[in-house]
Amino acid sequence: MSDTWLVILLLAVATFAIRMCGALLGQRLPQQGSWARALKALPGSLIVALVSVSLLAGGPAEWVAGAIALVVATLTRNLVLTMAVGIGAIWLLRFYA
Amino acid sequence: MVMDDKRAFARGFREILPLSMGAGIYGLAFGLLAAQAGLDDLEVGFMGTLVFAGASQIVAVERIVAGAGSLVAVVAGIALNLRLLLITASIRDVYAGRPFWQVVLGAHLTTDENWALMLAARARGEQAGYWYLVGAGINLILVWVVATVAGVSFASEIADPRALGMDFAFTAAFIAIARSLWAGRPDLVPWATSFLVVALLMLPGWVDASWAMIAGGVAGAVVAALGPGRHE
Numbered sequence: 522m523s524d525t526w527l528v529i530l531l532l533a534v535a536t537f538a539i540r541m542c543g544a545l546l547g548q549r550l551p552q553q554g555s556w557a558r559a560l561k562a563l564p565g566s567l568i569v570a571l572v573s574v575s576l577l578a579g580g581p582a583e584w585v586a587g588a589i590a591l592v593v594a595t596l597t598r599n600l601v602l603t604m605a606v607g608i609g610a611i612w613l614l615r616f617y618a
Numbered sequence: 619m620v621m622d623d624k625r626a627f628a629r630g631f632r633e634i635l636p637l638s639m640g641a642g643i644y645g646l647a648f649g650l651l652a653a654q655a656g657l658d659d660l661e662v663g664f665m666g667t668l669v670f671a672g673a674s675q676i677v678a679v680e681r682i683v684a685g686a687g688s689l690v691a692v693v694a695g696i697a698l699n700l701r702l703l704l705i706t707a708s709i710r711d712v713y714a715g716r717p718f719w720q721v722v723l724g725a726h727l728t729t730d731e732n733w734a735l736m737l738a739a740r741a742r743g744e745q746a747g748y749w750y751l752v753g754a755g756i757n758l759i760l761v762w763v764v765a766t767v768a769g770v771s772f773a774s775e776i777a778d779p780r781a782l783g784m785d786f787a788f789t790a791a792f793i794a795i796a797r798s799l800w801a802g803r804p805d806l807v808p809w810a811t812s813f814l815v816v817a818l819l820m821l822p823g824w825v826d827a828s829w830a831m832i833a834g835g836v837a838g839a840v841v842a843a844l845g846p847g848r849h850e
Contacts, residue, residue, distance in 0.1 A: 545713075567838075
């Protein structure tokens with residue numbers, strides 16, 4: 522077997538195991554108390570972490586475009602519009618700034 | 619699958635479209651990279667179907683291009699995917715009480731995009747559960763596999779997504795989704811913690827971005843668990 526196929530299969534098996542672990546482990550954790558509170562808060566803080574990583578990996582252009590996207594999201598609550606304005610903003614900022 | 623399930627599937631399939639278009643652009647870019655790494659269309663197709671985690675595929679193949687060796691490529695991909703454990707754990711109710719094959723299918727089809735989309739739908743007060751997630755996931759995996767295979771097949775004719783600003787599509791999408799998840803003051807301290815931990819770990823270059831993301835997400839959840847607030 523070539524190295525490429527080895528990488529594909531190992532990564533596939535590991536990724537599936539990770540996904541299943543979360544799905545099965547999550548159900549075994551208590552439904553009340555601190556574990557439940559942590560799991561409930563996890564999605565929001567993970568998404569914030571995700572956005573933080575991509576903004577911090579960028580520069581001023583990304584920060585300004587991010588702020589513009591946040592304003593659009595707050596005003597319109599519209600996913601498609603926020604994406605469109607965000608992409609337009611970053612394009613203009615990188616082009617002209 | 620009863621009527622309600624079919625409807626939920628169709629709704630997920632439809633509402634993920636803007637995000638799966640973003641994934642499609644990324645898939646083309648990934649195919650471009652895979653071509654540089656010497657992968658063929660069959661390998662790319664299998665990788666997209668079996669791994670189905672874009673960022674980790676990009677990182678693993680990028681390591682191959684850099685000549686880093688198979689083991690490093692796999693470990694880099696796994697490190698990036700550890701967050702999926704938190705993602706599937708955080709929606710445990712979706713898989714609860716399902717037959718095993720449905721848990722397997724649902725878990726494999728869970729990605730950042732349909733997970734976040736489902737949470738946003740719930741934050742709007744809509745019903746969104748297993749079949750919504752799976753419908754959106756099927757759309758994503760189809761677009762992802764087609765786009766990545768197209769990318770590796772037509773590698774020489776594709777523009778760089780960064781030049782078009784398309785790399786910002788997901789950042790903007792996740793900003794919109796975070797905004798819809800925001801439930802007021804009780805979120806302030808956990809979210810600020812999450813951001814600060816990411817910034818402190820990432821900016822000095824101490825740890826890789828994927829580890830910083832996991833640490834930030836966990837730190838925010840721990841702070842929420844320790845504090846009072848609405849999460850009771």
